[in-house]
Amino acid sequence: MAEDHKEIDKLTGTATTGHDWDGINELNTPLPRWWLWTFYLTIVWAIGYWVVYPAWPLLTNSTQGVLGYHTRSAVVEDVNELKLLRGPMMDKLSSASLDEIVGSPQLLDFARAQGRVAFSDNCAPCHGAGGGGTRGYPNLNDDDWLWGGKLADINQTIRHGARSGDDKGHQGNMPAFGRDNILKPNEISAVADFVRTLSGLSAEAGANLALGKKVFADNCALCHGAEGKGNRELGAPNLTDKIWLYAADKQTIMQGIQNGRGGVMPAWEGRLSEPVIKALTVYVYTFGGGEK
């Protein structure tokens, strides 16, 4: 068609398509040569790409390409490179004792950096992003430790957990005194009032503190100690300090006595590598509450 109407535009000397709109002609300007050659080059490039890289989908697979490139193996390579890069420091972390790590600024920085990531991935769901804890999940920043706050204690707890089913894990439960009919309701109310007074909180008006004291001595002192200072062997909290794992109000304390308590900390040995557990230990220790 264009050949039939091969008209030449007077001004530009270029052929027109023959189309005419109200006296406006459409120039039939060919694509620039550089553009065409670039276009052809991309086609050649694409064919080369099919040969070299995985390209065409087949029924169950795809063409593999002569280079043998694979995104998955590339990721594995990257990870291995990273491991190699971290290797020397990770080795140091593995061989150094926990005290040595805390004593060396360089190792401490590295361990805290590793620990921060591991904590966010594994611990933060219960203990909070900064280890602030929440009702039933201990705050790791304070100086009150259910199972001990020394480096070795923290390491032990992370490794084997508490009530985790791990043989070496911490054991010990708060019994359900009410549900199992060990204590009567009035005794539970009295001992709850008494427990509150241990840390200087007020008792309810008309509370029978004498009964509470007796109930405590008979039932609670075994684990929590005669003075209520707790027992880390059993994970029995110190009842005389200002820190409450659940809450300080009487209602919550009575709930605990009625139904018992027993929060679970999983065992991480086997799930996390040795240096990562060390890094986590140091990270938690350096929240600020670690014991010497």
Add this chain to the structure above:
Amino acid sequence: MQAIRTLSLDAAPAAPGLARLVAAAEAEVGGLPPDDDIPLYAPRRKIYPQSVHGLFRKIKWVVLVVTLGIYYLLPFVRWDRGPSAPAQAVLIDFPSRRFYFFFIEIWPQEVYYLTGLLILAAMALFLMNAVAGRVWCGYLCPQTVWTDLFFSIERLIEGDRREHMQRDGRKWTAETWARKGVKHFVWLMIAWWTGGAWVLYFADAPTLVKDLATGQAPFVAYAWIGILTVTTYTLAGHMREQVCLYMCPWPRIQAALTDEYALNVTYRYDRGEPRCSVKKAEQLRAHNAPAGDCVDCLQCVHVCPTGIDIRGGANLGCIQCGLCIDACDTVMAKLGRATGLIAYDTDLNIKQRIEGKQPFFKPVRMRTMLYAAVIAVAGGIMIYTLATRDGEGISVIHDRNPMYVRMSDGALRNGYTIRIVNKQLKYRDFIISVDGLPSTLIDFVGMPPRSDGRQVVSVGPDRTQEVRVVVTDYSATPPAPSTTILFKLIDAASGETAEMRDHFFGP
């Protein structure tokens, strides 16, 4: 062409040369219908600038040698900063995130100086423009400098304008091919060296040169050399005036910023018109008829690197390099006429002379004073802040979770991550204290206090150090939900201090 036509209609009395130019252009196209049927498209005409001698050519040579000399050699200039910093005078150190410029060291958080530099650069450009037109375009712009260098190499190998045009016009012989081959090779070598010098600003130059030569340099260095080679070769060798005419925004901005008092390379048509040969001028003058000094020798057009005719008046394509002044002065000197037929002048002065008034040059105007004032203020602020900036700094981030911690004895504790900055090139010991709470204790995690009980943090030269501190408030009265506190950093040796305000949160 359309632009010239429009210009000629508006400015015909001011620039009579234009009418001729348009007529000539129309004749070239071949009797096309006038006015609105003038084609909008004009193919590029290859420009063969002729060599020229004179004052402005000399200035351009000096500027070329100085600017290129600085560019190619500056990375090799050494500057001793002691063992803890690189010894290169000008270095953009991306891996360590530092910029070194002789005695100045810029940290990433001080990049705002770049804003100051950009303000200075823009205002300097405006000021140059307000005083003497496109000084930047004509002498200093890298595009001009490299193109000028490439032109001179072209003339050296392929001959001056006439020889070059003749050889290109004939059937190409082996010699033509050989000369062109050599030219492109030399161009590529210069372009390659240009790219090579570029990467030296980003790493220790002598080491990188050695690494580049032995194939040990990082891939990115080779890639950038390749990119800069291609751009230099293309822009300076092939695109040349097209960059100024079509790519660069500055001519458009410049046209909007200029005024009638700014000096420009100007054809003094009051003296040049009407153009006529020397012989005809004598005849005309003998009859007391007007005869201009312009002999229409076209030397000004032939030397022009953008291929324009300055006699057409102020022009977007004119980069004001002054080469036409040199060319015209040479001709005028030969003819025994006064030089300066083309000169740095203003249209206003031409009109003054036509009206028999005194020409004048007024560089001190509201516009130039304003530009100078902005330069002085911006430059002053930069110098002041550079001279008085602190060599140390402290930044504090409060723990986000938990906001506060209740201790077993009822005390409240807040955790902070502190980063101490030591910009000096030596080890320094800092003491950190906290003000604002009645009874506080500050503990450094993993850092026992010194034997004298003071908590000292040692920070390496030109480094930062992060420390985690916990602040515990033992005051009997419960603190407010938020108390403003002040962290103080004191250099144990010199007593220099830095402070940072933060908050202590309670329930």
